[in-house]
Amino acid sequence: MKNLLVPIFEAVEKYGLKRRHLHKFNTSIERFYRQHILETMYISDATIKFQKRFQRYRDTLFTFLDEDGIPWQNNMAERALRHIAVQRKISGSFFQQSAEDFLLLLGLSQSCQFQGKSFLKFLLSKTYDIDAFKSPRRVQNSSAVSKGDGGLDR
Secondary structure, three states: OHHHHHHHHHHHHHHOOOHHHHHHHHHHHHHHHHHHHHOOOOOOHHHHHHHHHHHHOHHHHOHHHOOOOOOOOOHHHHHHHHHHHHHHHHHOOOOHHHHHHHHHHHHHHHHHHHOOOOHHHHHHHOOOOOOOOOOOOOOOOHHHOOOOOOOOOO
């Protein structure tokens, strides 16, 4: 497994998540599946369990090699779901009506966060398109500069 994954991760580090640099590893993956997953019988229950998982998720496990920009791990998905778990723990239960409202607001909040936009300002703007929404720039307070000497230290 290490011999399969280390070169892939090195290529991701060097070239990013670009198909043109990563699709060449598909032959290594096919060889790995043929040698270690499909044609090998294991005795250990844990190894058999992993073998079955590799077989079950074969079509999606290495999708990032064939599509640009798909991360090789699911950290963003797990971070997004963490909010739902916390809300369920706080409220004790999740009813369908409140869950739909919560998920809508959570989706808007996450989209604003990933795009570097203010969630509160988006809600107050009463617009419906997050992509078209532009957060107003912060205006620096001109009174912060000392009036006596123009802000320069002497």
